[in-house]
Amino acid sequence: xxxxxxxxxxKRFGGLQALGDVNLSVKENSxxxxxxxxxxxxxxxxxxxxxxxxxxxxxxxxxxxxxxxRKPYEINQMGISxxxxxxxxxxxxxxxxxxxxxxxxxxxxxxxMHAIKDMMREREIVDAADHMLxxxxxxxxxGMHAASMSxxxxxxxxxxxxLAQEPRLLLLDEPTAGMARADTNNTIDxxxxxxxxxxxxxxxxxHDMHVVFSLANRITVLAQGxxxxxxxxxxxxxxxxxxxAYLGETx
Amino acid sequence: xxxxxxxxxxxxxxxxxxxxxxxxxxxxxPEGSALAQFNAGYPDLMQRFVIFGIFAIGFNILFGxxxxxSFGHAAFxxxxxxxxxxxxKLLTMNVIPAIIISVIVAGLISFLVxxxxxxxxxxxxxxxTLAFAMMMxxxxxxxxxxxxxxxxxxxxxxxxxxxxxxxxxxDAALAEGATPKAHLFGLEMGASHKMNVGAWSFTFNAGxxxxxxxxxxxxxxxxxxxxxxxxxxxxxxxSNQHRLNYTGLNPKPYTLAAFVISGMYAGLxxxxxxxxxxxxxxxxxxxxxSGEVVxxxxxxxxxxxxxxxxxxxxxxxxxNILSKINKSVLESWFSFMPDxxxxxxxxxxxxxxxxxxxxxxxVIFMLVIIFVPGGLVELGKRIGARLSRKxxxxxxxxxxxxxxxx
Numbered sequence: 295x296x297x298x299x300x301x302x303x304x305k306r307f308g309g310l311q312a313l314g315d316v317n318l319s320v321k322e323n324s325x326x327x328x329x330x331x332x333x334x335x336x337x338x339x340x341x342x343x344x345x346x347x348x349x350x351x352x353x354x355x356x357x358x359x360x361x362x363x364r365k366p367y368e369i370n371q372m373g374i375s376x377x378x379x380x381x382x383x384x385x386x387x388x389x390x391x392x393x394x395x396x397x398x399x400x401x402x403x404x405x406x407m408h409a410i411k412d413m414m415r416e417r418e419i420v421d422a423a424d425h426m427l428x429x430x431x432x433x434x435x436x437g438m439h440a441a442s443m444s445x446x447x448x449x450x451x452x453x454x455x456x457l458a459q460e461p462r463l464l465l466l467d468e469p470t471a472g473m474a475r476a477d478t479n480n481t482i483d484x485x486x487x488x489x490x491x492x493x494x495x496x497x498x499x500x501h502d503m504h505v506v507f508s509l510a511n512r513i514t515v516l517a518q519g520x521x522x523x524x525x526x527x528x529x530x531x532x533x534x535x536x537x538x539a540y541l542g543e544t545x
Numbered sequence: 546x547x548x549x550x551x552x553x554x555x556x557x558x559x560x561x562x563x564x565x566x567x568x569x570x571x572x573x574x575p576e577g578s579a580l581a582q583f584n585a586g587y588p589d590l591m592q593r594f595v596i597f598g599i600f601a602i603g604f605n606i607l608f609g610x611x612x613x614x615s616f617g618h619a620a621f622x623x624x625x626x627x628x629x630x631x632x633x634k635l636l637t638m639n640v641i642p643a644i645i646i647s648v649i650v651a652g653l654i655s656f657l658v659x660x661x662x663x664x665x666x667x668x669x670x671x672x673x674t675l676a677f678a679m680m681m682x683x684x685x686x687x688x689x690x691x692x693x694x695x696x697x698x699x700x701x702x703x704x705x706x707x708x709x710x711x712x713x714x715x716d717a718a719l720a721e722g723a724t725p726k727a728h729l730f731g732l733e734m735g736a737s738h739k740m741n742v743g744a745w746s747f748t749f750n751a752g753x754x755x756x757x758x759x760x761x762x763x764x765x766x767x768x769x770x771x772x773x774x775x776x777x778x779x780x781x782x783x784s785n786q787h788r789l790n791y792t793g794l795n796p797k798p799y800t801l802a803a804f805v806i807s808g809m810y811a812g813l814x815x816x817x818x819x820x821x822x823x824x825x826x827x828x829x830x831x832x833x834x835s836g837e838v839v840x841x842x843x844x845x846x847x848x849x850x851x852x853x854x855x856x857x858x859x860x861x862x863x864x865n866i867l868s869k870i871n872k873s874v875l876e877s878w879f880s881f882m883p884d885x886x887x888x889x890x891x892x893x894x895x896x897x898x899x900x901x902x903x904x905x906x907x908v909i910f911m912l913v914i915i916f917v918p919g920g921l922v923e924l925g926k927r928i929g930a931r932l933s934r935k936x937x938x939x940x941x942x943x944x945x946x947x948x949x950x951x
């Protein structure tokens with residue numbers, strides 16, 4: 295029984311069957327990659343996991359509880375954090391403030407009227423934020439406006455913000471899309487380090503096979519909205535069905 | 546001091562000093578001199594400065610922090626005014642219950658309006674608030690609820706004033722023909738002390754100082770909110786609501802709380818307006834009044850601490866001082882010129898003063914938006930930076946020295 299269990303999920307947009315009978319089981323503390331050609335339904339599946347979309351049929355269980363029908367912030371409070379394709383951070387706030395918000399959310403829940411105390415006097419929150427920034431190698435940037443950082447730093451900050459919530463499951467949507475080689479390798483190292491050092495499950499949607507085979511210890515291949523195979527990386531590499539899905543006709 | 550950091554304490558003290566000495570600062574020209582009409586140190590206008598300052602400070606908590614642009618905040622000001630006047634009619638002419646109830650009632654109404662309007666964001670939210678405000682204006686103007694129950698609620702076109710015959714259960718009955726006057730435990734709002742120094746004349750008005758005290762309290766509260774975790778959450782709503790949702794936070798209660806707080810600020814302003822001048826009509830709920838507070842906030846600097854106070858001061862100054870400059874005043878100004886030339890200058894200047902003061906406001910508003918989108922606060926910062934190049938740019942809001950526009 296995995297930490298995330300997707301059973302018989304269907305999603306249809308008008309005439310398009312985006313997801314057809316998807317079954318997926320993500321084991322605790324694994325790095326599970328979901329790959330597939332464009333239009334395979336990877337993003338639709340991800341959106342069903344975080345509450346942005348609701349599947350037509352099927353069930354999505356996280357840690358024994360259904361996530362269906364819950365709002366994104368409720369699902370996040372259950373322990374699922376999401377990293378977006380383009381880094382989503384609070385651009386108008388400072389880097390430290392960016393890091394403080396998820397820590398507040400973890401301590402105080404979805405809403406708390408906390409309007410009198412000076413936020414810098416919340417020592418434990420400020421310390422936890424600074425600690426996390428140090429861990430992300432961003433300690434020198436805490437006063438910067440988040441929007442003024444480089445793309446790679448924004449990505450680091452976003453991953454740090456997700457980790458600050460101590461999630462059970464970290465979802466990444468093409469985390470290296472549009473990155474230079476050096477930044478991509480940095481991100482791979484960072485994610486490796488996270489999965490080695492933390493008690494965390496990582497599910498990653500990725501196009502870049504270099505990233506997938508560097509990180510994943512389990513891979514699901516989606517094609518036309520249906521899982522084609524689910525296997526270990528070594529077996530996926532040589533699988534003729536996967537080659538066909540990616541290259542069209544077998545060469 | 547007061548749980549504020551050094552910078553904010555300095556700012557609060559500067560505002561307090563400006564408010565305390567406003568009767569001097571706003572009356573720089575001797576009585577009877579040609580420039581005396583630029584004096585703004587008379588009670589009625591000083592009261593307006595601080596009351597609309599409160600209105601704009603509250604509006605800024607919603608618009609400046611969360612970015613939700615409400616076009617209906619004058620409705621809450623009006624609701625506060627009506628609530629206050631009913632306290633004066635039913636309970637007592639003392640202003641304390643009137644002000645308290647105006648804040649509470651405006652808070653309740655803004656909760657209702659916010660609950661519905663905040664289902665949408667962006668332009669749709671603005672339109673919803675505008676629609677609510679216009680409905681409330683219409684209800685007040687036609688006194689529909691009063692007619693429905695066969696009595697008076699808003700007094701329709703004539704509005705409401707306290708009358709001698711009102712019950713006022715806490716006060717002793719007034720003699721026939723007396724006028725009920727608003728007071729604070731016996732200190733009448735209209736009570737003034739005049740001080741003459743040489744050719745200058747300064748007026749110290751009780752009502753002004755009570756309103757100024759309320760403004761300082763409101764300003765202090767807004768600093769606390771800006772610096773609190775709640776304030777940071779409001780800024781994060783403006784910055785990236787998407788990320789906020791995926792960080793386990795529910796934006797709706799945060800925006801609703803900000804909406805209600807700013808509604809209560811508007812109610813306080815409405816209550817104080819009635820305390821200073823015991824009458825109310827529906828026109829103060831009209832949508833142009835809502836637009837005015839938007840302009841004040843943007844003119845001063847949305848999202849900054851001191852900006853709204855400066856913006857409201859500037860706008861109210863222009864409304865009251867520019868509008869008083871009529872053709873005969875202009876003629877006396879340009880009388881030293883040859884006839885044709887003076888006619889020309891009078892014709893040109895006349896476009897921007899008197900009844901046409903809105904044109905000046907419009908021009909200034911455009912210049913601010915185009916050249917200093919951060920408003921007067923950014924202008925002050927730029928001037929400050931130019932004067933002392935060595936100085937590091939400051940990141941925190943409201944750190945610029947306030948100009949004595951208030």
